Amino acid sequence: MITFWVSVLALSILLYVLLDGFDLGVGILYGFARDDGQRRAMMGAVAPVWDGNETWLVVSGVVLWGAFPTVYATLFSAFYLPLLFLLSGLILRGVAFEFRNKARHLPWVWDVAFAGGSLVAAFMQGSMIGALVRGLPLLNGNYQGDEFSWLSPFAILCGAGLCLGYALLGACWLVRKSDGNVQVRAFRLIPALSFASLAVLAAVLLIALNENLQVLTRWLERPYLFVFPAIGIIASITLALSIRRRREREPFYLVAALFAAAFGSLAVSFWPYMIPFSVTIKEAAAPQSSLTFMFWGEGLFVLPLMLLYTAISYRVFRGKGSPTAATY
């Protein structure tokens, strides 16, 4: 039962990162759009799917609470400010989708809300991951820090890294979904964003080595972990080739594979800990009766239906947006 729920949690977080990742990325790139036409095309490329993507964040949150209440309580209170800004950013950018084109005056307010909200949300997610990797001040599973303990140069770097990564994912999405100017620019951005992301990743590794973070010992203990960087390298090379050939569909899958590899390497290097390296999955799990109760309804029935629905909605929205749809 614990395995089932930890898998559900991992799946919903990964889905969230991949799906909301690209629409947050498009939001970040939106801040650099040249003209109104580009902005409309960019918003239109994610408009039909963004809030479905965000449902996976809420699903992750409530599954965490139900199945791993200790982790929910510890992490959410430790990440008080990042979560506040994450949620506010998400709400404001969500509202911007609806209001931007109805605004007679000051449309730039909604532009700022859309790009800024996306950027803040992405940055907060990255810095929370960074803080987790670096290790939170915990004693016997109780958080010992204050509201700024998550903040460190390492976390800031991870935040910036995730912004770049999401922007890369977003650029790949735009290559798939748009044409004309927007697509040309997105193609041009992909190499730059890839190199910038890799540079940040390298810096993160250097700091980790320098600070002798506990995560690193995992990699020495578990050499099979290197399969993930290997996947990453293969994906990167294929990505470079596909960009040279101006492929439209492949880059997105390749960057998604990069993200999945990064996610996998983090998950495996934390295993069996849920909050590294202090609370294990087993310690964090809710009693059997809670997990079973959740399993028979939402686990067995609703979750598969939601996955199916997500798949169908992406099928319906496949291909490029028609000009009539560019109402954003």
Place this chain on the structure above:
Amino acid sequence: MHITALLLSRLQFAFTISFHIIFPSFTIGVAAWLTFLEVLYQATGRPTYRVVFEFWLKIFAVAFGIGVVTGIVMAFQFGTNWSVLARLFGPIQGPLISYETFTAFFLEASFFGILLFGRARVPPWFYLLSTAMVALGTTLSAYWIMVNNSWMQVPTGYLAAHGTFIPVDWPRILFNSVVGVRFPHMLFASYLTGTFCVAATGAWYVLRRQFNAEARVMLHMGLYLAALLIPVQLFFGHLVGDYVHDRQPVKFAAIEARWHDEQPAGEVLIALPDPASQTNRYEIKVPVLGSLIGSLSLHSKEIGLTDFPRADWPPMLVPFFAFRIMVGCGIAMLLVAWVGTYLSRKQRLEQNKALMWVTFLSFPLPFIAILTGWFTAEVGRQPWTVYGLLRTADAVTPILTTNAALISLLVYCAVYAVIGAFGILFIFRMLRRGPGGAMAVPPLAFPRRPMSLASDLVAGQELP
């Protein structure tokens, strides 16, 4: 009063949940009403029913969207601000809240899309089924929330072990007498909200001499349904009072402003309770009625606040006044609905200008009743978060600082103000524009985005 992280967290929770509850209570009521309307339309084939249905469906979509957005914060707030609660009772409350989330998304993911876009694409019986399923979905959503809250009011079916609380009897947690009365009470409150909003809109159009046929349907049907629902609601309200009387005697004494034991007990209609002197000023009291309400007897002894340690008293002014405002709104709604129904039977409803104005202006009543009802229930439960098990002061995140709590309160106030202002402006514009008009389906809009559908339909209407 000293500003602490605890106080700010309580304010934040009160603010965000009060803001949130307005929209679900409206959508639960409107969804049920839409189902009723669709049955009528399919049975009679009268086009007016269809026009009214499409009109309220759009408004439903916007309110549903705001409800979803404001609900997201709730799912996170238990962990950020009330981490001790989240940790201790997570094994019970976590699954309940996760079921609520899954229910809501399942509803949004399946039948809501058909409701918005499927009229021409599915057979009528399936469309009706989808409408009923959306109504069922909103109702189930409310059910999970009421189970969770009822458990906080009267914890049951658990075992305390290893510093945490383990659910051992889920059937008892899900189906107990407290849920059995509080869930219908909330459900009927939502239905009343729906009927009064519909009737008030009808009255508004009558006053403006617009949309004659649709206005008649809204006005008459709204008032008829309200006239039937209010007595049922009062009955369930009484049953809720019974559970409070039996299970939460301190809350009951605070609501009644009964300081000392009385036999037989009187009923304070209105007063200004003074906690310092433990007496009521300007009191209007009916003898014996208190025993009658509390125990259905002429002689029963009813317990006063001073029987309990001071540390277990709720801040009594809030439950006392909130309860009276709620009951007052209920009685006012009863009068409007019954007088309106009577005049409707006499075929004189629309001619009565005064009643049209009263009906139009009565739309805030159900919302005020719902909010004050919740204030009574929640403030009356204080100083406990989980009654008898965890005090609010102990439930708050221990490491939370006043500054962080202040920042989050201000940020949420600002964000909600933006959503609320635009959302309400949206709904107002749709109401002013009235029923009818083209039901164009935007080419790429997908069921996921209820608010955008509605906005696309308000063609040519720009926000400032």
